[in-house]
Amino acid sequence: MVRSSKRRRRPYTYANGPVGGPLTKFRVYPAAQCPAKQDLIYDGQCQGVRGHTGLHWFYRADGCLIQWPYRKDIESDSDMALSMTPPDHKSYIHPQRKIKEHYHSFDRREKIGTMKAEPLDAKTARLLQRFDRKRNRRAKRARSTE
Numbered sequence: 001m002v003r004s005s006k007r008r009r010r011p012y013t014y015a016n017g018p019v020g021g022p023l024t025k026f027r028v029y030p031a032a033q034c035p036a037k038q039d040l041i042y043d044g045q046c047q048g049v050r051g052h053t054g055l056h057w058f059y060r061a062d063g064c065l066i067q068w069p070y071r072k073d074i075e076s077d078s079d080m081a082l083s084m085t086p087p088d089h090k091s092y093i094h095p096q097r098k099i100k101e102h103y104h105s106f107d108r109r110e111k112i113g114t115m116k117a118e119p120l121d122a123k124t125a126r127l128l129q130r131f132d133r134k135r136n137r138r139a140k141r142a143r144s145t146e
Contacts (some may be wrong), residue, residue, distance in 0.1 A: 009030040009032075010030075011027055011028060011029045011030070012027070012028055012030075013025060013026065013027045013028070013112065014026055014028070015115065017114075022114050022115065022116055023114065023115050023116070024111060024113075024114050025111070025112040025113055025114070025115060026109050026110065026111055026112060027109070027110050027112050028107050028108070028109050029107065029108040029109075029110075030104075030107050031049050031050070031103050031104070031105075031106035031107050031108070032049065032050040032103070033045065033046070033047070033048075033049070033050060033103045034046035034047070034048045034049060034050050034051075034052060034056065034103065035050065036056045036070075038056070038058070038066060038068055038082065041082060042060060042066050042082075042084070044058040044060065044066060045058060046058055047059065047098075047101075047102055047103060048101055048102070048103060049101075049102075049103040049105075049106045050103070052101065055067040055068060055069055055070075056068050056069070056070065057098070057101075059095055059098075063086070063087040064084050064085060064086050064087065065083075065084070065085045065092060065093055065098075066082065066083070066084055067082070067083045067085075068081065068082045068083070069081065
């Protein structure tokens with residue numbers, strides 16, 4: 001029997017909440033990633049969701065955007081094209097604009113319930129609160145400069 005190459009990621013759970021407060025539990029059902037791979041010139045897998053329309057695409061570690069057409073859209077060998085757009089090019093699409101098309105954006109989350117956090121000793125609680133205050137100050141500074 002042949003095993004299917006369509007492997008889905010398993011659902012997972014996580015909890016989120018304020019320091020020392022009640023935690024909200026979530027279950028995440030991950031969306032399937034597009035199986036198209038570009039391994040002729042640049043090694044990488046399309047970062048779109050399975051069944052998306054348009055070009056296949058992924059970002060390399062150096063920030064370059066790689067795009068190529070679907071196989072069924074290619075009528076002859078001369079139609080096969082692959083584009084690499086470096087970050088300093090005028091037609092470059094920033095990853096923040098492509099995040100809506102990334103397969104992680106299609107993950108489905110459902111709230112499972114709430115649970116009480118484990119009590120912390122005073123020293124650890126103060127340390128975590130100080131860390132949260134620093135992180136919030138940093139985030140406010142970053143927002144105010146934009």
